[in-house]
Amino acid sequence: MMQTLTTKKANNSNKILDIDKSFHSWYRFVLSFPPHLVREYINRFKLDNSNIVLDPFCGTGTTLVECKKMGIPSIGIEAHPMAHFAASVKINWEIDPINLINSSEIIAEKVIEELRCQGIEDEPFFHINVINNQNLISLPSEQFRLLIKDSISPIPLHKTLTLLQHLKNQDNTKIYNYQLLALAKALVSNIGNVRFGPEVGIGKIKEDTPVVLYWLSEIKKIARDIQNNDIHLSGKSQVILSDARNLNNQIEEESISAVITSPPYPNEKDYTRTTRLESVILGFVRSKNDLRNLKKNLVRSNTRGIYSSDDDDKWISDNITVQGIAREIEKRRIKLGKTSGFEKNYHRVAKLYFGGMFRHLSVLRNFLKRGAKLAYVVGDQESYLRVNIPTGHILADMSQSLGYEVLGLDVFRKRFSTSSKKWLNEEVLLLEWNH
Ligand SMILES: C[S@@+](CC[C@H](N)C(=O)[O-])C[C@H]1O[C@@H](n2cnc3c(N)ncnc32)[C@H](O)[C@@H]1O
Structure with a gap:
């Protein structure tokens, strides 16, 4: 294992600062x-407008x-x-915020009116919407089955699909994507029943909740960020x-000058x-097939997303550390008598992930300028039967074998693992490409 590591004082703050919320908060992963x-x-790598930064x-x-x-x-x-989709909308600031608000308010009025004709109030604060579920619109059954059970109640789903239909029918295509992103944000933060901790689960079930109101509130935040924007030389x-x-x-x-x-x-x-x-609601995933194809394009990092034909592990068949970790996971599984299909795949995920x-690190080399600096934020893990996976160190060794120079590992923050009662590092692996 690589020995020469620099460490930095751990910074426990993973939270977005208030001053940073503009644009970033349009929609973010927890x-x-x-x-x-x-x-x-960006500052440590001394980057300016003559450089191109890549986030793969x-x-x-x-x-x-941020760039x-x-x-x-x-x-x-x-x-x-x-x-x-979210990233592509967040980096496009070329819209008229007044037009966004005005057009969205017109749509909001139409949706509220249509719902009212069906006896449904968007804001059910002073009125209880009593409605037969058979009169509510829903998703096609294959699409509906992809939703996590109870992640949205029937009345909010009906209101959301009614709003979506109006968005699709409008002529103003310039603002459509912003309206969709605002709906995605409102769905996860207010309309649906999901909660994050950090994994997605079901929180308090809301039988009914406003939809148009929360959507419009997200639209106004987007418009406000565009309106208040005083950055004139934004990066392409x-x-x-x-x-x-x-x-x-x-x-x-x-x-590429930096990653x-x-x-x-x-x-x-x-x-x-x-x-x-x-x-699912916005239509990015409509079928099991879509979901499978999507998962196949991702680096394997969980047992729900691996397939029998996967073979990324062949790239790390001679990596002693990864092979040792995989063996240890499997040994522990057998010792503990864990026999579910997921548990049997734990050791495979570890190998497929590093493969x-x-x-990725191999193909990336073609695109790097000589002297390019790279920062990879990664976390140590113990998700697989508490076998420690020092992700940063393994990636550091792997990068070195691919010709990268390892500049160090900064500890970005520490997370307490409640299962193993140990602190696990989240680190920034720093590399340089000098070829
Ligand atoms: C830790 S998240 C990155 C979060 C990001 N920093 C942000 O600001 O939202 C990792 C991302 O990698 C994506 N991903 C996983 N495998 C990928 C692959 N093979 N190619 C491209 N993206 C991938 C996932 O979909 C996920 O969005």
Whole structure:
């Protein structure tokens, strides 16, 4: 294992600062890395508008938005269509905020009126909507079955689909994507029954709740950010729907000066589940087939997303550390008598994860400029029968074997594992490409 590591004082704050909320908060993953962390590495790498920053696992676009705010060009890669959509809307500030508000208010009035004709109030505060479920619209059955059970109640779903229909029918295509993103945000924060902790679960079931009201409130936040924006030299940015293990010719060779990213960790987190409600309702995932295809484009990091044909593990067959961890997981499983299909796959996830990251780090080399600096935010894990997976150290060794220089591992924060009663590091792996 690599020995020469630098460490930094742990910073426990993973929270987005109030001053950073504009644009970032249009829609974010719970526990996305915070904008101030991205800013710290932009400053440490001394990046300016002559550089291009890449985030190959850009999620909802924290790196891209922060680069844009600082006038630095950036490119994002994201394989999940909902996250890709969110990031692409968040980096496009070319709309008229007044038009967004006015047009949305007109739609809101029409939806409220249509619901009222059906005997349904959008704001059920002084009126209880008593309605026969058979009169409510719902999703096609295959789509509905993809939702996590009880993640949205029938009346809020009816209101949401009514609103969505009005959004689709309007002529004003320029503002449509902002309206959709506002609906995605309202769905997860107010309309649905989901809660995050950090995994997605079902919280208090709301039989009824306003939909148009919460949606309009998100629209107003977007419009306010655009209106208050005083950044005149924002960085050019783009986001590409693609698999970071297979970049081919989507980016210009030797064009990237820095990478700032947070890839998945091997920790059972399923990005297709945390985003299921909005992905299904907005139509990014319509069938089991869509879901399978989406999962196949992701680095394997959980047992819900691996397939018998997966073979990323072949890339790390000679990695002694990863093979040892996989063996230890399997040994412990057998000792503990754990026999479910998921448990039997724990050791495979560990191998497939590091194999996928190996592929990514390998293909990335073509696109890096000489002297490029890279920051990978990753966490140590013990999700698989408490076997310790030192993700940062393993990726550091792997990167070294691929010709990267390892500059160090900064401890970004520590998380307390309630199962093992140990502190686990979340670290920033710092690399340099000098070829
Ligand atoms: C930790 S999240 C990144 C969050 C991000 N920093 C943000 O601001 O939202 C990891 C992301 O990697 C994406 N991802 C996983 N495998 C991928 C792959 N092979 N190619 C591209 N993106 C992938 C996931 O969909 C998820 O959005």
